Amino acid sequence: MKTVETISWDEADQAVHLIDQTRLPGAYRNVRCASVDRLVRAIQRLEVRGAPALGVAGALGVALAARKIPDKDFRNFSEKLSADAERLRNARPTAVNLSWGVDRVMAKAGKGLSVKEVRELTLSEALAVAEEDARSCHALGAAGAAILPDQCTVLTHCNAGALACKEWGTALGVVRSAVEAGKKVRVIACETRPLLQGARLTAWELQRDGIDVTVVPDSSAAYLMRLGMIDVVVVGADRVTRDVVFNKIGTYMHAICAMHHKIPFYVAAPLSTFDPDRTEREVEVEQRGRDEVATFGGVETVPHGVPVLNYGFDATPLSLVRGIVTEIGVLAPPLDWDLVVKERERHSP
Ligand code: MRU
Numbered sequence: 639m640k641t642v643e644t645i646s647w648d649e650a651d652q653a654v655h656l657i658d659q660t661r662l663p664g665a666y667r668n669v670r671c672a673s674v675d676r677l678v679r680a681i682q683r684l685e686v687r688g689a690p691a692l693g694v695a696g697a698l699g700v701a702l703a704a705r706k707i708p709d710k711d712f713r714n715f716s717e718k719l720s721a722d723a724e725r726l727r728n729a730r731p732t733a734v735n736l737s738w739g740v741d742r743v744m745a746k747a748g749k750g751l752s753v754k755e756v757r758e759l760t761l762s763e764a765l766a767v768a769e770e771d772a773r774s775c776h777a778l779g780a781a782g783a784a785i786l787p788d789q790c791t792v793l794t795h796c797n798a799g800a801l802a803c804k805e806w807g808t809a810l811g812v813v814r815s816a817v818e819a820g821k822k823v824r825v826i827a828c829e830t831r832p833l834l835q836g837a838r839l840t841a842w843e844l845q846r847d848g849i850d851v852t853v854v855p856d857s858s859a860a861y862l863m864r865l866g867m868i869d870v871v872v873v874g875a876d877r878v879t880r881d882v883v884f885n886k887i888g889t890y891m892h893a894i895c896a897m898h899h900k901i902p903f904y905v906a907a908p909l910s911t912f913d914p915d916r917t918e919r920e921v922e923v924e925q926r927g928r929d930e931v932a933t934f935g936g937v938e939t940v941p942h943g944v945p946v947l948n949y950g951f952d953a954t955p956l957s958l959v960r961g962i963v964t965e966i967g968v969l970a971p972p973l974d975w976d977l978v979v980k981e982r983e984r985h986s987p
Contacts, residue, residue, distance in 0.1 A: 641800035688802020693735030782812030796886035798874025
């Protein structure tokens with residue numbers, strides 16, 4: 639099974655190319671980001687989204703910046719590169735992969751002694767980030783596939799698929815690997831209000847790969863569990879801190895419902911999504927604009943003057959999580975953070 643390639647570097651074009659996820663499922667279009675400004679806009683508009691894909695975007699963004707900044711004076715070049723890196727890492731706050739990808743490539747940039755060297759180092763490191771993401775997704779997919787029953791219905795939320803990564807996916811990577819291993823897996827995709835990543839993106843990519851998928855309103859998940867229609871919940875993550883998993887708003891609700899119905903709740907995430915240095919209170923949860931909630935298909939759905947709260951993510955305590963499916967296997971809370979830190983360094987030095 640070959641999935642879409644969500645984001646890549648085009649050497650001939652000297653630009654980052656990505657699938658415009660705001661247009662799916664209606665149109666399949668590539669966007670060309672030939673400047674850091676355009677890439678930051680693509681991140682903020684969710685043309686590219688999903689934690690691992692944001693890690694790759696941040697990494698490639700630094701390489702792009704290094705190519706575009708004039709090479710007259712090395713000191714001036716380095717200052718401009720740091721400023722562009724800062725803009726990239728601040729484009730969205732919650733998914734840790736974004737700052738992780740930027741920082742990893744900037745650490746390499748710091749080793750370059752000339753503009754030419756920095757350009758080479760940043761691009762090779764950014765491409766390594768992208769390749770590692772693909773490898774991690776396949777590895778965690780295999781680890782997760784092993785724990786799925788031979789025949790099962792998986793509930794997922796948002797899009798933690800190929801479109802959220804370089805390819806393959808995390809939660810959907812688990813599903814894909816299980817299907818490849820011959821298991822009969824049916825996916826229930828929660829539509830994921832307000833931007834419908836589940837309905838638009840998860841359903842699109844699973845249908846494209848011939849995997850059984852049904853879309854449901856987010857609010858029906860508890861009832862489907864009550865009816866015995868869900869065997870396991872698998873979601874992605876934007877950041878795993880010492881105490882919680884941050885993921886798309888609505889995830890916490892599924893975790894509570896799953897616990898109530900004794901349904902295993904798994905998170906699938908590469909080690910690049912772990913943040914050993916923070917706890918829940920130290921993480922900024924993105925709040926997005928009113929229009930995303932107050933309009934639907936261009937039509938107003940909330941009266942003028944009534945405020946809207948639009949948190950993009952929520953936090954699920956690790957006590958509700960049966961296991962986190964990673965490229966080094968399924969980690970059951972309470973997590974062994976020494977192991978996580980050691981393996982993170984080994985996998986992405
Ligand atoms: O706002 P988004 O679409 O970037 O949110 C994405 C999610 O919450 C995903 O579940 C998460 O990034 C995991 S993707 C493998």
